[in-house]
Amino acid sequence: MVENARTINIVASLILIIGIAYILIPLYLTLTTASHSYEFMLQNGLVWSIGDQFLVNIRRIFTETSIPLQMLNSLAVAVGTATGMCVLSFLSAYAIVYFNVRWAGAAFALILATVILPLDMRFVTTYQVASNVFSPLNALLDATGLNDLIAAIFGAPFHGEWSILDTRLGLIAPLLAHGMGTFLFRQFFLTLPKDLFKAARMDGAGPVRFLFDILLPLSRTSFASLFVLMFLSGWTSYLWPLVASSKADTQTAVVGLSRLIVEDSAVPDYPLIMAGAILVSIVPLTMIALLQRYLVQGLILSEK
Known part of the structure; x- marks a missing residue:
């Protein structure tokens, strides 16, 4: 019936x-x-x-406006975030799945914790580290008393200073601390035959050759889907670029759009703002239109 x-x-x-x-x-x-x-x-x-x-x-x-220059900043942040996330996620998932690491489960749990605690929830501490990359090392040397030994030997304690605020590196690096890519690749690797790695070893392929000649070609769709997702995430990111960049030349286009609203103006110039929004939206819409097929395939093949 x-x-x-x-x-x-x-x-x-x-x-x-x-x-x-x-x-x-x-x-x-x-x-x-x-x-x-x-x-x-x-x-x-x-x-x-x-x-x-x-x-x-x-x-x-x-x-x-500074929107054209800020679009170049957004493009650099989006491409850098997507590329870095793909490489780091692929290598970390490869180590977790194909190597007999004793604490692999704990490491994977810590990586997934970054999904539960995204950058928007920890941007205060992230800002503190970005304002001085050496601050964790300085705190460790002070806590362990090694700075006293360094001061006794060299005459002064070690105190490093390096700020990556108002730089493209400072915009990209914190966005890489996200475990979604590792989860995506791990799920895809688990769908492959378990004896694939052993068969490659029997044929004389080492871990590096297996990585580049076998695993990397099979992961093209996962790479494409993760690249699109991270590109869109980097392009539309707002809170961290707003906090980490104070100059118009280093801000992203999404932040630049919000700066078009003049506070002392009774009615903002909405035609100008909407024209900027359309211009800024062209790049992500083009990315989705060109790579939509790979995005869907990569997400489907990663399910298990």
Whole structure:
């Protein structure tokens, strides 16, 4: 007996249409707002019609704001975060799955703890370390009394100073401390035959050759999916770039958009802001459009 699912299909279609409208209507209002002038918006407010000032507002973004330079910063942060996360996650998952490490389970649990405690929850301590990378070493030397010995030998205690704030390195490095990539690769490695590593060893392939010649080609879809996810995460990151960068030349585009709202202005220049939002959204939307297939395949193959 075949169940009549016509009612279910109708309800599902209505829900889908409502969801699409919920997403597209704000996007359409963003486009219409960006296509009008500031004076027109003051007189008429938000309107549904498309104006003729879109290219003018885009030109203002390039001539009156730091958004173009900040987009380059966002691109550097997104690519650096995605690349670093892929490499670190791949190597850590490889060590956890294919090597008989005694404390592999504990190490994996600590890595997963970074998912439970993301950067937004520990940005105060992260800021303290970023303001002086040597601060943990300084505290360790002071706590163990080694600084007294160093002072007795060299005449002065060791006190390192290195701040990575207002640098691209300072924007990228804290974003790498996330265990999602390791979890993704570990789940994929567990779907592979357990005797694959032993068979490679019997054929004379060492751990390094097995890594590059066998495991790396099989992990292309997982690499692509993780790269897209981390690229989008780095591009849309807001709180850490807001805290770690105080100069317009080192801030990211998402932070730069918020800076377009002038506090002493009664009505912000929303056409300019919406034009900037559209310009900033082009890069992640293009990334999703080009690599959507790899993103879905990588997430499916990682399930077990």
